[in-house]
Amino acid sequence: MKILIAGAGAMGSRFGLMLHQGGNDVMLVDGWQEHVDQIKEHGLQADYNGEDVVVDLPIMAQSNIDQPFAADLVILFTKAMQLEGMMQAIRPLIHEKTNILCLLNGIGHEDTIEKYVPLEQIFIGNTMWTAGLVGPGKVKLFGDGSIELQNLAPGHETNAKELAAALSESGLNAKYSENIHYSIYRKACVNGTMNGLCTLLDVNMHNFGMTSPARDIVTAIVAEFSAVAAAENVQLDVAETVGYVEQCYPTEKIGLHYPSMHQDLIKDHRLTEIDYINGAIVRKGEKYGIATPYCRFLTQLIHTKEELLDAK
Ligand code: NAD
Numbered sequence: 001m002k003i004l005i006a007g008a009g010a011m012g013s014r015f016g017l018m019l020h021q022g023g024n025d026v027m028l029v030d031g032w033q034e035h036v037d038q039i040k041e042h043g044l045q046a047d048y049n050g051e052d053v054v055v056d057l058p059i060m061a062q063s064n065i066d067q068p069f070a071a072d073l074v075i076l077f078t079k080a081m082q083l084e085g086m087m088q089a090i091r092p093l094i095h096e097k098t099n100i101l102c103l104l105n106g107i108g109h110e111d112t113i114e115k116y117v118p119l120e121q122i123f124i125g126n127t128m129w130t131a132g133l134v135g136p137g138k139v140k141l142f143g144d145g146s147i148e149l150q151n152l153a154p155g156h157e158t159n160a161k162e163l164a165a166a167l168s169e170s171g172l173n174a175k176y177s178e179n180i181h182y183s184i185y186r187k188a189c190v191n192g193t194m195n196g197l198c199t200l201l202d203v204n205m206h207n208f209g210m211t212s213p214a215r216d217i218v219t220a221i222v223a224e225f226s227a228v229a230a231a232e233n234v235q236l237d238v239a240e241t242v243g244y245v246e247q248c249y250p251t252e253k254i255g256l257h258y259p260s261m262h263q264d265l266i267k268d269h270r271l272t273e274i275d276y277i278n279g280a281i282v283r284k285g286e287k288y289g290i291a292t293p294y295c296r297f298l299t300q301l302i303h304t305k306e307e308l309l310d311a312k
Contacts, residue, residue: 001166004029004071004093006086007078008059010131011103013044013139015075015172017055022170027069029090031062031082038137047140062089069093073163076102076113080276083109087116096121099163101149103127105191106276107184108284110152118153123160124180125149126187129172132263146173150180182236185229189241192225192277193218194248195261196298200305202266205248206255217294218245221278224292228281231288265302269309274302 001024005012008028020026028044030036036059043054060067062085071093078086083104094100094117101123102109113122129145147167151160160176167174177183197217198208208214219242226236249255264270278295285292305311 001025001072002070003027004069004074004090006074006076006090007031007082008035008039009077009079010133010139011127011129012075012077013046013133014129014131014141015077016057017044017046017048017053017139017141018172019167019170020055020057024170026057027067027071028057028059029062029065029086030059031078031085031089032136033061033063035136036061042137045138047134047138047142049142062086065089065092070095071098073166074098074100076100076104076109078104079271080104080106080109080273081271083112087113091116094121099123099159101125101163103147103149104273104276105187106273107188107280108276120153120156122152123149123163124152124184125174125177126180126184132260144173146175148175148177148180148183150177179234181229181232181234185225185234185236186241186244188277188280189222189225189236190245190248191259191261191273192281192295192298193221193245195259195272196274196278196302198259199262199265199272200298200301202262204256204258206251209246209249209255215242215246218242220294221298224281224285224290224295227290228284228288228292231284231290261302265305265309265311269311271306271311272302274299278302 003024003026005016005028008030016026039059043056046053100117103125125148127147132140164174164176222241223238226238229236261272279299281295282292
């Protein structure tokens, strides 16, 4: 399969590497020129489960789409705020049979993608794979993961199942989901609590979870996500979802980790995806007449921190 990875940072690099190793014809597109130049010159360098791997993958700069590539599949892996620019850049590479798969964290990306591609070609999902960028051209990939995905247009279930099977052939462990919006909202509750709170408080998930107000704060935020989800016919059980978030706390699981927003903002002074997580709940809350004071305050505080750190 000819697969275009649109956004080849940490996650795009992981998927590009695994799909290339699975025998697919992979092309990367990325907007970070230094990263593009490094991959062109030295290949994609990965610490892949402790082993040094170099993969020679073709890559185009987002600002200079200069090679023809008739993609069967586009996998979107920009940060949420980069998605619109990426869709505009890769437009010439999308044809009427190109499937588009969006695995970004956050809510409502289909609204952006739909402006460029008919609904029938769009598949959305989420992933438990992880990845980290060490520097331009270099990634660290560790552990296992999975993907859940679903077609957006009714009647395209078979295409979604075939897409999941094709990804699984490269070891990506993808499954068709009957209710992807539920999974996306549920995962967004983890990002919508752990990301912003641990970033602002400058703590790992375990240390946050051990504080006495943690459960009240998480419950209040999850209740806002749940109320907005219900307005979209997605039923999220607040207590069950709070329990799901709290699975992040044990040190023997992922409790000692700082969420990626912490690394992006506090360490690297990069802008965050908050507008597409808690901020999306605020916007949808306004639309449906649902109060979302916790999500609003968290979004405002993260933007304040972005300004204070002059994040780019
Ligand atoms: P990333 O930040 O590694 O890459 C996204 C884009 O930002 C790429 O185009 C990359 O080249 C660019 N970029 C990265 N560092 C840069 C720098 N210092 N200067 C300029 N540009 C830079 O993002 P990611 O972690 O691959 O995440 C992509 C999407 O997947 C997001 O929606 C994220 O929330 C989601 N996600 C990430 C993980 C993870 O473990 N990283 C897991 C699940 C979902």
